[in-house]
Amino acid sequence: MSKRLLLVLAVAALYVLHQDVWFWRQARPLVFGFMPIGLFYHACFSVAASLLMWLLVTHAWPAHLEREVEHEEERPGGPGGREGVAAPPRFDREPTDSPRRRP
């Protein structure tokens, strides 16, 4: 199983674990003597989410985006997507929304 698929499954699993119906109607045990178990569970969920984010950042970082930016910056004219055009490109004053103007 690929690493990416495992990470997707981990995200899905954590999403499912958020719906913890098993502690729905109980307050005890009080963790540390004062924190209801349902609240403690979700505090642990937050820590687990943080760990999952660490896994994602470590193993699924979208490095290609950084490369695309570097590639763009090295082009003549710099970032902007088109040679010789500074940033940003846009559809200035061209009302292309009208169906009549569609190509």
Place this chain on the structure above:
Amino acid sequence: MIPALIVFAYLAVVVYIGVFAFRKASGKEEVEDYFLARRSLGPFVFLMSLFGTNMTAFAILGSSGHAFNNGIVTYGLMASASGLVIPLTIFLIGTRVWALGKRFGFITPVQIFRDRWECSHIGTLIFAVQAVLLLPYVIIGVMGGGTTLSAVSGGAVPYWLGGAVVALVVMSYVFFGGMRGTAWVNTFQTTLFLVFGTVAVAVIGYGMGGFRDSAEALLASPLASLLTRERISPSYFLSYTFIPLSAIAFPHITIFCLTARRMGQFRKTVIFYPVCIMAIWLPCVFLGVMANRAQDIPQVKEKVEARRTLAAQGRQMTPDQRDVLRAQADADDVLLLLLQRYAPLWLAGLLGAGIMAAVMASDSQILAISTMFTEDVLTHYGGKERFGEHAQVQMARAFVVVLTIPAYLIALKAPETIFAIAIQYAFSGFAALSPLLVAALFWKGSNRWGALATTLWVAFSVTAVAVFQYLVPAPAPGPPTVVWRMFGAEALARTPGGTAVFGFMPVVPMVLVSALLMWLVSSLTPKPSVATIRRYFPAA
């Protein structure tokens, strides 16, 4: 008066940071410097500021108020779900938005949509919907400032003056400091709130005689259900996981993603976001629940009584009588009441300043609306070359003033509940707008007609829910008022807290239909040009 003086001193520091300390030194002003801090924020400021931008008055005061009336479920509803969904969207969408900003020089999300889908007026429509949904935040920020300053000073500072001071402070540092000033102020405020929030928990816990005894006493009382989640249904709980989708679709958050110096800045933000949420929300929710034990505070006792009367006799009352009791049971000020009762004066001032920090998060929304108006409307239709960079910055500044003054005047006249409700609609609305970003960034086949259908649906559905809730009064706590049944199921019902569609919050069908419309309409209409698709998907 001592706490109020401390808060005023704090506001002076905020103005200094925002206006002077981080103001660009050189003479010529540039658009990217004012709107995006020259895309140069470092990792700590990026994390703290992005997080602080999301921690509004609604989040801090509202969370403890919601927990006071609904129990510990508030944390699972709003905090732990956000701790998973928000960093995930920052990781998947925020990084891509940043990369597009770097490559093509975008400043607002509408610029991305216009370029990606080769459209103009549809972008203006998206701007209009975003601005209308965002405006209540600005107004409620001013209201929150007035209420907090008035409460912290024990009424010595009237509401109108408190609101005016907060509006002036926020307007000043947004006007002069732009994104750089706002980011640094947010960083300062978030740090302050994290530090003083921890102190607040310790002081209030000590004042209440320890949390162990309070928790045991609460469990032994008729309010024991507040320590469980039985006041909320599992389908409602599930619905709430759709709400954090709104975070990345908020224009001020999307714009903020463009301010990072390098993409690596996102790493720490994504990893630490869930624990930062926990650090702020866990104490707020816990204190909100425990406040039910503070019956020696007269206002708290009145709130508990109002809630009890509503639950016991609400069915026999008129909608207006129920609304009066709901207003009495509203507990957004419960954190402030605990501070006044249990913290020494000087500490109450510092903690009040910490709460002010959260209340003043409306700065980002003011800057975002002025950025969008300048870039997406004035510059787009007037032409960048015609105005020049300096004029764009001046227009944005003028708009900050034009926006803040009416917001203050409205805050003086209108009841706060209207805008509190509007914010609830806004969360659902922005969540339903999130398919726009997903489609633009991940789906080559998406087009402007799909975007138009999605945007119109969001505008329609938000309005429809608002009209429905206006026409059908909220019932008393208990079974909902079923308006429409389908195959024996409750298709549409008015609940005490809002609306239910097949038992789910409206945000669920809003997001799903939004995504469906984007897919369906885009599939049936022509795609953008090959050149555009290649620019956005170089590997295609």
